[in-house]
Amino acid sequence: MAESSVASAPQVTDQRLVKGARARASIARHAADVASVEGLTGVSIGRLATDLGISKSGIATLFGSKEALQLAAVRAAREVFVEQIVAPSMSEPRGLTRLRAVVDRWFGHVLEPAFPGGCFRVSTLAEFDSRPGPVRDAIVTDHDEWLVFLAKEIRKAQDQGELGPGDPDALAFELDAVVSAANTARQLGADAKVATARAIADRLLGRIES
Amino acid sequence: MAESSVASAPQVTDQRLVKGARARASIARHAADVASVEGLTGVSIGRLATDLGISKSGIATLFGSKEALQLAAVRAAREVFVEQIVAPSMSEPRGLTRLRAVVDRWFGHVLEPAFPGGCFRVSTLAEFDSRPGPVRDAIVTDHDEWLVFLAKEIRKAQDQGELGPGDPDALAFELDAVVSAANTARQLGADAKVATARAIADRLLGRIES
Numbered sequence: 561m562a563e564s565s566v567a568s569a570p571q572v573t574d575q576r577l578v579k580g581a582r583a584r585a586s587i588a589r590h591a592a593d594v595a596s597v598e599g600l601t602g603v604s605i606g607r608l609a610t611d612l613g614i615s616k617s618g619i620a621t622l623f624g625s626k627e628a629l630q631l632a633a634v635r636a637a638r639e640v641f642v643e644q645i646v647a648p649s650m651s652e653p654r655g656l657t658r659l660r661a662v663v664d665r666w667f668g669h670v671l672e673p674a675f676p677g678g679c680f681r682v683s684t685l686a687e688f689d690s691r692p693g694p695v696r697d698a699i700v701t702d703h704d705e706w707l708v709f710l711a712k713e714i715r716k717a718q719d720q721g722e723l724g725p726g727d728p729d730a731l732a733f734e735l736d737a738v739v740s741a742a743n744t745a746r747q748l749g750a751d752a753k754v755a756t757a758r759a760i761a762d763r764l765l766g767r768i769e770s
Numbered sequence: 771m772a773e774s775s776v777a778s779a780p781q782v783t784d785q786r787l788v789k790g791a792r793a794r795a796s797i798a799r800h801a802a803d804v805a806s807v808e809g810l811t812g813v814s815i816g817r818l819a820t821d822l823g824i825s826k827s828g829i830a831t832l833f834g835s836k837e838a839l840q841l842a843a844v845r846a847a848r849e850v851f852v853e854q855i856v857a858p859s860m861s862e863p864r865g866l867t868r869l870r871a872v873v874d875r876w877f878g879h880v881l882e883p884a885f886p887g888g889c890f891r892v893s894t895l896a897e898f899d900s901r902p903g904p905v906r907d908a909i910v911t912d913h914d915e916w917l918v919f920l921a922k923e924i925r926k927a928q929d930q931g932e933l934g935p936g937d938p939d940a941l942a943f944e945l946d947a948v949v950s951a952a953n954t955a956r957q958l959g960a961d962a963k964v965a966t967a968r969a970i971a972d973r974l975l976g977r978i979e980s
Contacts, residue, residue: 596900597900597901598811598901599809599811599897601808601809601811601812602811676900677899677900678899678900682896683896683897683899683900685896685954686892686893686895686896686897686954687809687893687896687897689887689888689893689954689957689958690806690807690886690887690888690893690957691807691808696958700958727966729966730966730969730970733951733963733966733967733970734948734970736951737947737948737950737951737967738944738947738948740947740950740951741943741946741947741950744895744896744899747899747900748899748906748910753943756937756939756940756943757943757947759940760940760943760944
């Protein structure tokens with residue numbers, strides 16, 4: 561008996577770690593859902609405990625603080641975005657084809673948002689832009705890395721002669737501004753503005769409407 | 771004595787009304803300041819009472835509810851925007867000159883914001899886009915009216931042959947998206963992106979950089 565319990569101890573610990581990691585991931589994902597509607601300020605340990613039927617102390621043990629929970633929500637939202645938009649586009653041929661695939665999936669994300677309040681980044685960037693601290697830093701880093709990724713893909717398309725000249729950073733900024741505004745319009749049910757944004761993005765990527 | 775008090779009664783009431791209106795305006799203006807940083811959710815009767823050193827019951831008497839206070843903040847912010855950007859531009863000659871004056875003042879508002887958290891509209895639109903109700907309706911109406919105003923000024927410049935053809939609503943949408951993104955960048959201290967936005971706006975308005 562003693563031998564058996566010693567032998568099984570690491571396995572029990574592993575299972576606990578796996579269960580803990582799963583619980584963390586599922587709580588963080590729900591926190592991102594809440595934040596997309598009510599902002600990250602609306603994400604509290606008490607709120608999530610009520611929503612998910614888990615004890616507050618359970619969530620507090622997993623995350624420690626409201627700020628840690630907010631940071632976990634930012635990471636969870638980022639993973640969803642990478643999984644749905646960036647990762648599948650990377651199998652497309654590099655250049656304008658891939659860039660357009662990214663933008664197509666991005667508009668797909670606007671039209672059928674993964675989060676109930678629409679784009680997590682748009683919601684939280686406006687919420688935290690005037691509140692310095694680790695949460696703002698995490699949101700800004702995520703946004704900056706997205707703009708850098710877009711600019712790199714734009715540069716590749718330019719290098720292959722598939723897109724006209726111009727500052728890739730400026731084009732990335734403009735695309736991001738237009739798609740972000742489309743997200744807000746979509747949340748307000750102004751679907752005509754989403755179509756407007758789509759036409760602008762197509763023009764910016766040199767796609768002439770037939 | 772009886773005659774005198776009867777005669778002075780309306781004047782006392784007038785003074786009270788004036789004082790009440792002034793107090794309302796000053797509280798609503800502060801509410802807009804708070805909302806620009808912390809969102810309209812952060813605007814509560816208790817919070818404003820503490821900030822302004824007024825009793826909660828005093829504010830409650832003037833506004834009645836948190837929602838009424840939030841709506842007053844939306845109106846106050848709108849008045850500031852009209853006063854600083856729209857009104858002074860109306861004395862410019864109609865057409866591209868006026869449109870550029872509007873955009874210049876708009877960028878001025880981004881660089882030296884009237885509210886501590888930057889553009890009130892950008893902050894609150896992202897905050898309330900997924901929360902139906904009278905506050906969202908007021909923010910959306912304000913935003914829609916701004917886009918309609920811009921589109922009208924664009925159309926006038928086109929009619930005078932000073933701006934190329936194209937859908938005025940689409941150009942208004944794109945300008946608004948770019949200046950809104952510039953506002954967020956400015957709040958984050960990313961001044962290079964504000965310059966990028968300015969160059970995009972100039973291109974959209976056919977102003978070639980020398």
